[in-house]
């Protein structure tokens with residue numbers, strides 16, 4: 417149950433609907449949403465699986481990340497243990513995920529910095545060490561939510577570009 421409640425659904429909800437529900441329910445299984453954004457004269461279409469954090473759904477995760485171009489792994493900056501859980505997800509993705517999957521790490525709930533347990537520098541250093549995108553986000557206050565998706569789409573496009581040119 418360690419990574420439940422870190423704010424995965426809230427991040428997706430903020431991105432797709434630009435709203436925030438403080439009483440949002442835990443995700444059961446997974447939910448699917450899409451969003452198209454215009455960015456520098458290009459349309460970027462995101463097909464998003466929001467997976468459940470509760471341990472009882474853990475075995476389902478591979479179904480969702482297997483065919484994915486990118487994964488956002490979310491922890492809660494006010495819960496050190498959620499950062500440890502994140503490291504396990506990184507290992508799992510490296511072992512069982514698609515080889516070129518773009519990984520982004522989001523330290524969510526940065527509006528609660530008074531209760532911070534994970535330093536931004538430690539998290540950034542870790543993200544750099546695994547070549548992941550890193551941002552601190554707040555789904556509540558709409559901080560860095562669009563930015564993380566845009567950064568991902570830039571990386572995914574450059575990965576597919578490299579793939580095409582090396583084939």
Ligand SMILES: Nc1nc2c(ncn2[C@@H]2O[C@H](COP(=O)(O)OP(=O)(O)OP(=O)(O)O)[C@@H](O)[C@H]2O)c(=O)[nH]1
Nearest residue numbers: 421422423424425426438442443469525554555556
């Ligand atoms: N203060 C604050 N609370 C947040 C933020 N994002 C989410 N929350 C709250 O944290 C709780 C859990 O949010 P969810 O979006 O359901 O988290 P989740 O990771 O999808 O949870 P599971 O579906 O159980 O894995 C809710 O009460 C949210 O309102 C944020 O940026 N700031």
